[in-house]
Amino acid sequence: MKNFHFLILGLTISLGSVAHAKSPADIVAAAPASDWVEVPAEDLLVMTLPNTAQDGARRVVIQLAPAPFAQGWVDNIRKLAQARWWDGLAITRVQDNYVAQWGDPDGETPAKARALPPGLRQMPEADYVVPGQLPQSKGLEEVFLPRNAASNWSNFYKGWPVAGTHGQGGPSNWLVHCYGMVGVGRNLSPDTGTGAELYAVIGHAPRHLDRNIAVVGRVVQGIEHLSSLPRGTAALGFYAHPKERTRIDTLRLVSDLPVKERPRFAVLASDSASFQAYAHARANRRDAFFNIPAGGADLCNIPVPIRQIAPQQ
Amino acid sequence: MKNFHFLILGLTISLGSVAHAKSPADIVAAAPASDWVEVPAEDLLVMTLPNTAQDGARRVVIQLAPAPFAQGWVDNIRKLAQARWWDGLAITRVQDNYVAQWGDPDGETPAKARALPPGLRQMPEADYVVPGQLPQSKGLEEVFLPRNAASNWSNFYKGWPVAGTHGQGGPSNWLVHCYGMVGVGRNLSPDTGTGAELYAVIGHAPRHLDRNIAVVGRVVQGIEHLSSLPRGTAALGFYAHPKERTRIDTLRLVSDLPVKERPRFAVLASDSASFQAYAHARANRRDAFFNIPAGGADLCNIPVPIRQIAPQQ
Numbered sequence: 001m002k003n004f005h006f007l008i009l010g011l012t013i014s015l016g017s018v019a020h021a022k023s024p025a026d027i028v029a030a031a032p033a034s035d036w037v038e039v040p041a042e043d044l045l046v047m048t049l050p051n052t053a054q055d056g057a058r059r060v061v062i063q064l065a066p067a068p069f070a071q072g073w074v075d076n077i078r079k080l081a082q083a084r085w086w087d088g089l090a091i092t093r094v095q096d097n098y099v100a101q102w103g104d105p106d107g108e109t110p111a112k113a114r115a116l117p118p119g120l121r122q123m124p125e126a127d128y129v130v131p132g133q134l135p136q137s138k139g140l141e142e143v144f145l146p147r148n149a150a151s152n153w154s155n156f157y158k159g160w161p162v163a164g165t166h167g168q169g170g171p172s173n174w175l176v177h178c179y180g181m182v183g184v185g186r187n188l189s190p191d192t193g194t195g196a197e198l199y200a201v202i203g204h205a206p207r208h209l210d211r212n213i214a215v216v217g218r219v220v221q222g223i224e225h226l227s228s229l230p231r232g233t234a235a236l237g238f239y240a241h242p243k244e245r246t247r248i249d250t251l252r253l254v255s256d257l258p259v260k261e262r263p264r265f266a267v268l269a270s271d272s273a274s275f276q277a278y279a280h281a282r283a284n285r286r287d288a289f290f291n292i293p294a295g296g297a298d299l300c301n302i303p304v305p306i307r308q309i310a311p312q313q
Numbered sequence: 314m315k316n317f318h319f320l321i322l323g324l325t326i327s328l329g330s331v332a333h334a335k336s337p338a339d340i341v342a343a344a345p346a347s348d349w350v351e352v353p354a355e356d357l358l359v360m361t362l363p364n365t366a367q368d369g370a371r372r373v374v375i376q377l378a379p380a381p382f383a384q385g386w387v388d389n390i391r392k393l394a395q396a397r398w399w400d401g402l403a404i405t406r407v408q409d410n411y412v413a414q415w416g417d418p419d420g421e422t423p424a425k426a427r428a429l430p431p432g433l434r435q436m437p438e439a440d441y442v443v444p445g446q447l448p449q450s451k452g453l454e455e456v457f458l459p460r461n462a463a464s465n466w467s468n469f470y471k472g473w474p475v476a477g478t479h480g481q482g483g484p485s486n487w488l489v490h491c492y493g494m495v496g497v498g499r500n501l502s503p504d505t506g507t508g509a510e511l512y513a514v515i516g517h518a519p520r521h522l523d524r525n526i527a528v529v530g531r532v533v534q535g536i537e538h539l540s541s542l543p544r545g546t547a548a549l550g551f552y553a554h555p556k557e558r559t560r561i562d563t564l565r566l567v568s569d570l571p572v573k574e575r576p577r578f579a580v581l582a583s584d585s586a587s588f589q590a591y592a593h594a595r596a597n598r599r600d601a602f603f604n605i606p607a608g609g610a611d612l613c614n615i616p617v618p619i620r621q622i623a624p625q626q
Contacts, residue, residue, distance in 0.1 A: 097536070208607045
């Protein structure tokens with residue numbers, strides 16, 4: 001954890017003489033192009049926040065959840081972005097080790113709330129989970145803590161962290177509240193939220209929210225622009241004063257941007273050999289810094305590798 | 314996750330008509346004074362950072378680990394604080410979803426490094442764990458995910474999150490890298506660090522560091538002054554330019570402060586009935602917002618309740 005160590009670490013492979021296994025980062029860097037899957041432009045959102053002297057331009061890129069997860073909310077979110085509904089609204093809440101949340105600061109005051117665009121759907125709570133047994137990435141059975149069991153499991157599906165259980169009504173699956181995941185704010189049940197009020201996880205995985213809220217995406221770039229915001233001092237991390245909020249300049253669907261301006265990202269396919277090697281290396285670190293491999297990893301301590309790729313010309 | 318919900322939530326108990334269980338926060342608020350244990354002043358450190366317009370005075374309070382954990386490093390840290398060794402040094406690294414680290418920015422340059430005070434000890438790697446079977450808080454067996462097994466377990470000991478395993482050499486135990494825990498930076502093995510270079514966890518629990526680094530304490534107040542710092546843009550979150558670092562004004566052992574200036578804290582005893590009820594409520598949320606209790610919680614998703622108490626007059 002000192003400068004010296006980290007300089008050494010980056011050289012481990014090229015030196016060759018050090019008898020340590022590859023690090024997770026080395027494995028990802030060596031993954032062939034065929035193991036990376038580009039994210040469709042219609043599954044990406046770009047949120048821009050005002051520039052600051054310290055950080056310059058602040059851009060947060062969010063990937064929307066794939067089918068079969070949460071597609072009702074995802075459709076609503078696309079409609080909201082296309083209506084430019086979030087432009088000029090704000091990040092209203094930053095609670096340490098929990099969430100950063102954005103939406104309409106006046107959303108609970110009907111006379112002042114911004115009108116929602118037409119065509120949004122209301123989803124039932126049943127849509128928090130996906131029924132049936134989804135295919136699971138093979139070769140990862142021994143990676144996860146807790147160990148997978150017949151009744152409960154952790155795995156990755158299409159590059160997303162997923163948990164599942166055999167309930168009384170048969171198996172079901174859901175996207176997991178890991179760091180950086182994006183969910184839908186809601187009022188008390190049976191309300192499930194429209195998707196207009198969103199939050200990103202900025203702390204230890206709040207797994208108690210799983211199956212209680214719709215997870216609709218994840219931050220793939222710029223989470224630090226949310227996680228490093230000042231914490232709100234009112235209850236639950238809401239900002240006590242409106243001037244403390246961070247304004248949202250724009251929030252756009254990337255497929256609505258000119259082709260040359262579209263940021264592009266690729267995800268390491270979770271059923272690829274590279275991902276398997278990466279996950280095993282995360283679960284049992286044997287690179288130079290480590291003496292004792294952990295013997296397994298929490299699902300949320302195996303962040304899915306995502307990288308930016310060059311824009312189309 | 315909207316304002317409305319949170320306003321309702323605070324009223325759940327007093328309304329009485331809502332058929333929901335107490336929230337974890339309600340249970341902690343109702344804990345009798347006898348379930349709280351004051352932290353000795355010699356186990357507390359106060360780090361002060363320069364005031365900012367946004368945050369005002371920035372104070373970070375750290376509790377040092379209790380015996381039998383990491384006492385060699387803890388003794389070193391007391392000596393360093395008493396020598397005022399950190400005063401004027403800096404937070405040098407903030408890596409998103411990982412750690413904020415502080416110490417001597419010139420520590421790796423012998424000609425410029427600040428001399429360490431006399432009497433520091435070098436500890437062996439064996440001291441990363443504590444041998445033998447420590448007593449465990451009863452009644453928590455069903456709380457933790459992964460489920461406790463004969464070969465591996467999670468629990469709390471004296472109010473700290475602890476994991477253990479039956480290895481070939483018998484059982485051993487260690488403090489866990491949860492959010493807010495403080496550890497000792499080091500170079501490559503066999504170096505174990507002195508305690509002069511410290512970090513606090515500001516993201517999802519990096520459990521792969523367990524048993525590979527000495528955990529020596531935890532932040533009990535002001536973690537937000539570390540977790541909301543700008544992220545460093547050089548490799549591994551080190552600041553690229555010295556001016557980006559945050560200066561440490563002072564770092565003091567609380568027992569060295571005048572009695573009236575000593576901040577005081579109490580920890581909810583992990584073997585108390587209140588803590589048991591709290592942990593079970595964290596593992597199975599049944600308060601108003603929740604529909605589906607999780608059935609268990611990660612050790613690091615049961616943060617130990619710690620509260621400030623009035624200073625002595």
